[in-house]
Amino acid sequence: MSQSVLPSSAGIAWHSLPAGEALSKIESAETGLATDEAARRLKDVGPNVIQRAKGDSALKLLFRQINDPLIYVLLASAALAMIMGEAIDGSVVLAVVVLNTAIGFVQELRAGKAIEALAGMVPQSATVVRDGQRSVISAADVVPGDVVVLEAGDKIPADARLLSVKNLHVDESALTGESVPVDKQIDAVPEDAGVGDRKNLAFGGTLVTNGNAMAVVVATGGKTELGRISSMLHEATEIETPLTRSMAKVGRVLTIAIVAVALLIVGVALFRGYPPVDAMLAGISLAVAAIPEGLPAIITISLAIGVQRMARRRAVIRKLPAVETLGSTGVICSDKTGTLTRNEMTVRALWTPTAQAAGEMLEVTGVGYAPVGELCRGGAPAGEAPEPVRALLRAGLLCNDARMKREGDTCGIEGDPTEGALVVAAQKLGVDVDATRREHRRVDAVPFSSERQLMATLHEAPGGERVIYMKGAPEAVLGRAAIGDAERAEAMAQVERMAAQGMRVLAVAARPAGRDAATLDEEHLAEGFELLGLEGMIDPPRPEAIDAIKACHEAGITVKMITGDHLATARAIGEQLGLVQVGGRAMNGTEIARLSDEELRAAAASTNVFARVAPEHKLRLVKALQADGKVVAMTGDGVNDAPALKQANIGVAMGITGTAVSKESADVVLTDDNFASIRAAVEEGRRVYDNLVKALAFVLPTNLGEALILLVAVMTFPILGGAPLMPITAVQILWVNLVATVALSLPLAFEAMEKDVMGRPPRDPSEPILSKFVLVRTVIVAVLMTAGAIGLFLYEYFTEVRGGVVSEYAYREAQTAAVTTVVLFQIFYVLNCRSLRDSMLKIGLFSNPWIYVGIAALLALQLCFVYAPFMHTLFGSAPLSLGAWIKSILVAMTILPVMSVERWWRGRRARRAEESERRAAASSAVGGVAGAMAHRGRA
Numbered sequence: 001m002s003q004s005v006l007p008s009s010a011g012i013a014w015h016s017l018p019a020g021e022a023l024s025k026i027e028s029a030e031t032g033l034a035t036d037e038a039a040r041r042l043k044d045v046g047p048n049v050i051q052r053a054k055g056d057s058a059l060k061l062l063f064r065q066i067n068d069p070l071i072y073v074l075l076a077s078a079a080l081a082m083i084m085g086e087a088i089d090g091s092v093v094l095a096v097v098v099l100n101t102a103i104g105f106v107q108e109l110r111a112g113k114a115i116e117a118l119a120g121m122v123p124q125s126a127t128v129v130r131d132g133q134r135s136v137i138s139a140a141d142v143v144p145g146d147v148v149v150l151e152a153g154d155k156i157p158a159d160a161r162l163l164s165v166k167n168l169h170v171d172e173s174a175l176t177g178e179s180v181p182v183d184k185q186i187d188a189v190p191e192d193a194g195v196g197d198r199k200n201l202a203f204g205g206t207l208v209t210n211g212n213a214m215a216v217v218v219a220t221g222g223k224t225e226l227g228r229i230s231s232m233l234h235e236a237t238e239i240e241t242p243l244t245r246s247m248a249k250v251g252r253v254l255t256i257a258i259v260a261v262a263l264l265i266v267g268v269a270l271f272r273g274y275p276p277v278d279a280m281l282a283g284i285s286l287a288v289a290a291i292p293e294g295l296p297a298i299i300t301i302s303l304a305i306g307v308q309r310m311a312r313r314r315a316v317i318r319k320l321p322a323v324e325t326l327g328s329t330g331v332i333c334s335d336k337t338g339t340l341t342r343n344e345m346t347v348r349a350l351w352t353p354t355a356q357a358a359g360e361m362l363e364v365t366g367v368g369y370a371p372v373g374e375l376c377r378g379g380a381p382a383g384e385a386p387e388p389v390r391a392l393l394r395a396g397l398l399c400n401d402a403r404m405k406r407e408g409d410t411c412g413i414e415g416d417p418t419e420g421a422l423v424v425a426a427q428k429l430g431v432d433v434d435a436t437r438r439e440h441r442r443v444d445a446v447p448f449s450s451e452r453q454l455m456a457t458l459h460e461a462p463g464g465e466r467v468i469y470m471k472g473a474p475e476a477v478l479g480r481a482a483i484g485d486a487e488r489a490e491a492m493a494q495v496e497r498m499a500a501q502g503m504r505v506l507a508v509a510a511r512p513a514g515r516d517a518a519t520l521d522e523e524h525l526a527e528g529f530e531l532l533g534l535e536g537m538i539d540p541p542r543p544e545a546i547d548a549i550k551a552c553h554e555a556g557i558t559v560k561m562i563t564g565d566h567l568a569t570a571r572a573i574g575e576q577l578g579l580v581q582v583g584g585r586a587m588n589g590t591e592i593a594r595l596s597d598e599e600l601r602a603a604a605a606s607t608n609v610f611a612r613v614a615p616e617h618k619l620r621l622v623k624a625l626q627a628d629g630k631v632v633a634m635t636g637d638g639v640n641d642a643p644a645l646k647q648a649n650i651g652v653a654m655g656i657t658g659t660a661v662s663k664e665s666a667d668v669v670l671t672d673d674n675f676a677s678i679r680a681a682v683e684e685g686r687r688v689y690d691n692l693v694k695a696l697a698f699v700l701p702t703n704l705g706e707a708l709i710l711l712v713a714v715m716t717f718p719i720l721g722g723a724p725l726m727p728i729t730a731v732q733i734l735w736v737n738l739v740a741t742v743a744l745s746l747p748l749a750f751e752a753m754e755k756d757v758m759g760r761p762p763r764d765p766s767e768p769i770l771s772k773f774v775l776v777r778t779v780i781v782a783v784l785m786t787a788g789a790i791g792l793f794l795y796e797y798f799t800e801v802r803g804g805v806v807s808e809y810a811y812r813e814a815q816t817a818a819v820t821t822v823v824l825f826q827i828f829y830v831l832n833c834r835s836l837r838d839s840m841l842k843i844g845l846f847s848n849p850w851i852y853v854g855i856a857a858l859l860a861l862q863l864c865f866v867y868a869p870f871m872h873t874l875f876g877s878a879p880l881s882l883g884a885w886i887k888s889i890l891v892a893m894t895i896l897p898v899m900s901v902e903r904w905w906r907g908r909r910a911r912r913a914e915e916s917e918r919r920a921a922a923s924s925a926v927g928g929v930a931g932a933m934a935h936r937g938r939a
Contacts, residue, residue: 014161014218015198016191022161023216028145030163030214032129041143048142048158048220050230066101072255126157129214146217150208158204159224160215162186167211167447170202173337173657174638175225176564176614180345180417181209185450194589195225195614195640196564199450205639229615232643233665242631243324243692246769247299258290261707269714282714285730289706289737292699298742302695302749306688314672315681316655322667324692325650326685329557330630330762333622333648336563336570338657338673339635340549340577341539344368345417347425348540349503350375351494352388352533353487361494362389364425367540369404369411371427385429392533393431395508396422398440399457399469404433418504421537422471440467444520452476458513458520466513468524474534477507481531491531498536502572508532538569541576548679549577556761557682562610562618564640570611579608589613592620600624618644631765635670635678636662652678687753689763695745697774698833701781702741702826706733708786709818725811727793727818731875735865740823743858744830747850751834752843773836777902784898785825788891793818796884812878816866817888820880823862824892827855832899839903 014022023029033041066075078094126139129147139157142148148160150168162168162184169181176182176196185199195203202208202215204224221227262283269279306323310316317323337343350362362382366373375382375389385393402415402423413420427433440459443466448455454472461467470477474495478488491507498505509529517524549559561579563570567588574580586609595603597620604624610617618634622644625632634641634648637658642665645651653666654673663669670677709727717725728736797814834851835843846852865871866880880888 012218013191014159015189015193015201017161018188019161019163019186019200022218023163026145026161026216026218028147028216030129030147031132032147033143033145035130038130038141038143038146041145042141045143046221047140049140050221050224050227062101066097071097071101127151127154142217142220144217144220148215148217150202150213150215152208152210152212154208156202156204156206156208158217158221159219160202160217162200162202163214163216165211165213165450167449168208168213169210171207171209172196172203174661175203175206175640176638183448183450184211184213192590194612196612226639229639229643232615232619233646242328242763242765243299243689243769244321245765249768250770254290258287258707261290261711262287265711265714272714273719274714281730282710282726285726285728285733286707286710288730289710289728289733290703292703292737292741295696295699298695298699298745299692301746302688302692305749306684309687310668310681310684313680313684314670314674314677315652315684316669316671317667318663318669319667322650323685323688325631326633326668326682327687327689328631328763328765329633329650329682329685331558331560331625332552332633332635332678332682333560333562333618333625333644334635334675334678335637335641335654336561336565336573337539338637338654339670339675340545340561341541341573342368343539343657343673345421345504345537346540347421347535347537349498349501349536350389350392350425350533351491351498351536352392353483353491353531354388361497364428366428369413369420369424371404371411371424373428375429388533389429390431391510392508392535393422393426393429394436394440395469395510395532396471396506396535397426397431397433397436398442398459399455399471399508418506418537422506422535425535425537443518446520446525448472452525454525456520456525458517458524464515466515466517467510468513468517468520468529469508469510470525470529471506471508474505474507477509477529478531480525480527481507481509481529482527483531487531491534494534498534499568500572501536501538502569503536503538504569505534505536507534538572541573542674542676544674544676546577548676549579551679551758552682553578555682555758558608560604560608560610560621562613562621564613565611567611570609574609584609586611589617592617597624597627601628604628615640615643619647622647629765631762633678633682635675636666637673638662641665652681683753683758686757687751688749690754690757691749691751693769693771693774694748694751694833694836696769697777697836698745698748698826698830699741700770700774700778701785701829702736702822704778704782705785705789705822705825706736708782709789712786712790725797726815727790728815728822729876732815732819732877735875736819736822736826739861740826740858743854743861744826744851747848747854748830748833750848750850752847754835754837773906780898780902781825781829781895784895785822788825788894789818789821792821792887792891795887809878812872812876813880813884816877816880817884819877820862820866820885821888821891823858824888825895827858828892828895829899830855832895832903837903837907839900 012025017025066072075094075097078091078097082091124139125136126142127134127136127149128142129135129149134149142157147163148157150156156170163186165184165186168184170184171181182196182199184202187200189198189200202213203226204220205226219227222230265286266279266283269282270276274282303321303323307317310323334340344367346367347364350364351360360377363376363379364373365376375385400419400422402413402419404420404423404427405412405414411424413423423433426436439462442457442459444458446452446456452472453476454470456468456470459467459469470480474492478491481488483491495505495507509531511529513524552559559579561570561574561577567586571580571584571586574586575582575584580586585607587603587607588610589612592600592603592610592613600620601624604621605628610621613621618636618641622632622634626647626649631649633650633652634644635652635654636642636645637654639661641653642661645653645662645665650668651666652668652670653662655663655669655671656673658669658673668681706728713726719725793814796817797810800810800814830851831840834840834848865875865877871877
């Protein structure tokens with residue numbers, strides 16, 4: 001035997017080879033490998049493990065938090081302040097940096113590690129044949145060429161070509177998305193067959209649910225399907241969120257502007273005769289004033305509040321930025337089974353040869369495993385089921401191993417979902433399940449096998465007669481039925497009709513076996529059966545998913561279904577969900593594989609249903625949509641979904657059916673596996689973004705206003721006794737930026753949802769977060785605040801001077817009045833930021849009571865700032881008289897009429913723009929009608 005298997009086996013399509021040829025190519029035998037040969041191969045190919053990726057170190061995570069231009073400016077400011085002996089100023093600035101860094105560090109430290117979860121899917125041990133003897137070894141020691149023994153309940157240790165099977169069913173849902181266990185067989189399949197169609201392969205990490213088999217291992221470790229997905233996880237890149245990108249751009253622009261203006265103010269101060277230390281302190285003060293120190297905390301806490309709201313709506317957020325990104329989502333790529341559908345097979349159609357006129361099909365209402373529904377004909381109730389229908393249902397119930405179970409108000413099934421659907425259908429239409437099974441005692445059974453494509457059971461009827469019931473693939477059952485060509489053609493036409501609606505169809509038949517029959521053999525199953533009819537079933541769409549998809553479409557969000565299920569089923573479900581027109585276009589994985597990246601971009605944009613897709617197809621689809629400028633949310637529950645979940649802007653994993661790998665790769669986990677929860681999460685994401693913009697519109701004018709106060713002071717204020725006259729100091733600025741700003745901006749995160757939040761298209765991810773409107777409002781409010789604070793400072797200070805009181809106390813009192821004016825400006829202004837379009841009266845004075853809690857808290861803190869002695873020491877403040885408070889309140893209230901005029905002006909412009917658009921549309925319509933009439937006249 002070869003000592004180097006891996007090079008010779010690379011690239012071989014094992015599923016396309018006969019079992020014997022595959023065994024030969026891997027240089028093995030049914031007696032397995034020799035122990036020494038297995039050892040050589042293990043040394044050659046390495047252990048059967050999936051390599052784990054190393055996550056970022058704690059030091060790297062920490063550096064990421066401070067690797068921001070604004071943070072560098074703050075650190076430099078703190079260092080300069082300490083060098084110049086201003087220890088309190090420097091310490092306060094440094095404390096702000098430490099707090100923001102800690103928040104970000106803790107957030108990232110919680111990030112999951114998907115590769116570790118993937119590696120955990122590989123079983124610990126495996127049963128192999130070596131030296132002709134069965135033995136249990138560590139799964140890590142399995143090598144290509146090992147013959148493995150598979151039994152029900154085993155987790156398959158590596159990818160293997162099946163050599164022999166006996167009623168083998170494997171749950172591959174985590175790998176392929178197939179909703180029911182796959183019936184395995186050993187016959188070769190076409191080379192271009194997708195992963196889900198390779199029925200002769202057993203894949204590592206999947207679970208044997210029934211039967212047993214022998215198989216030869218053809219790939220281990222990183223060469224398996226799991227290993228290939230692991231590689232794709234490495235290749236998938238985590239996309240920067242729109243909010244992160246926007247804030248990074250804002251940070252860069254602010255940094256450049258702040259450094260430039262700070263240097264300018266230092267130069268101006270020196271030119272005006274400031275001492276160098278005071279000039280530098282003026283520059284530091286301006287930098288501290290212009291930087292929104294509280295903004296990172298505001299964003300983090302606002303997102304955290306969004307996380308709590310989404311959790312209440314069954315969407316658990318694993319990564320904070322995902323909250324806002326959901327609001328920018330333009331495309332949702334959703335799995336089918338369990339997300340858009342109930343993951344509960346349901347009989348929807350019945351046909352019997354004698355129960356109705358030729359071509360007529362009966363419908364069964366009700367969905368899922370709850371035994372609630374009725375028989376309908378042409379959409380109208382058909383009353384009690386006739387005897388031929390009851391015979392069909394009774395046979396499907398008896399030739400069946402599934403059982404119903406009830407836990408509280410929840411109905412479920414034990415066993416195969418397809419068989420469970422037959423049991424539920426029988427109970428819905430009046431068949432007593434338990435009594436029927438007692439009265440028709442099972443004597444023997446032939447389990448379903450891939451060779452026969454059917455199952456048969458022998459029963460003793462109440463009169464002593466014994467009957468054989470059979471169910472299975474229509475072709476297999478009809479081939480054993482004693483019917484004419486015309487009846488067989490009619491039955492196949494009904495099969496095709498059901499299949500065209502995405503249903504899985506089972507044919508049911510029966511024949512007498514005589515009183516003495518005790519066992520079933522091939523002779524009993526050969527022929528002579530009476531065809532009882534057909535049962536068509538489907539995993540039905542969730543009603544709430546249909547409504548949610550409609551709401552997404554109204555919000556300008558495209559929904560695409562990407563599933564491992566068959567094309568006909570996917571198209572039929574897509575039609576019912578409103579994703580595609582009847583007979584519309586759907587693509588399968590084979591078609592995707594043939595397209596170039598450019599062709600796939602066009603196909604991804606125009607197609608909404610994709611079936612039989614492999615993991616690499618999902619990854620390519622997500623990348624194609626992103627290349628088209630879309631913000632993509634991807635849902636999934638299996639290992640096969642993990643690379644696409646990681647690549648998507650928003651990965652959404654299923655909390656109930658999802659694997660550990662999918663959950664660790666995702667940003668959001670749905671606790672109810674329901675598409676409607678995604679729609680709710682998008683709605684909350686849009687609300688979070690709206691409220692973040694409100695917070696920005698509130699915070700930035702304060703920073704600009706403080707910077708303007710300092711700039712005006714340095715450029716125009718007199719220098720008394722060689723010292724600059726400053727209306728506000730660096731530590732007082734930090735008081736306003738952190739305490740006052742945060743206390744008022746955080747309540748904005750609780751603002752009620754705007755009425756049209758799901759009635760507008762998704763936000764363009766390239767659109768700047770600081771819109772023209774926000775910038776204009778920032779300048780208006782900042783100038784007004786600057787004028788008010790400086791005016792009141794000068795009034796208070798020079799009133800004292802004229803009264804003959806020139807002291808440090810008078811100076812501090814004037815500064816305290818200026819700070820109080822800025823704080824009161826913020827209080828009145830935050831009321832105007834509750835909605836950027838509507839007045840407080842329109843949105844409701846008390847629709848957000850937290851805003852008043854914030855105002856009350858800030859007033860209490862400001863009273864402490866003004867009157868507490870320890871605050872005088874820390875911040876250089878001084879007590880104010882009642883007259884000073886009244887003047888500050890009156891000055892701050894000037895913001896109210898100004899904002900009213902600004903809102904009226906914007907509303908007027910918006911109405912004019914809408915009227916102009918309506919006129920243009922009407923003109924275009926009139927022109928079209930006139931053109932058509934003229935064309936008709938010429939004709």
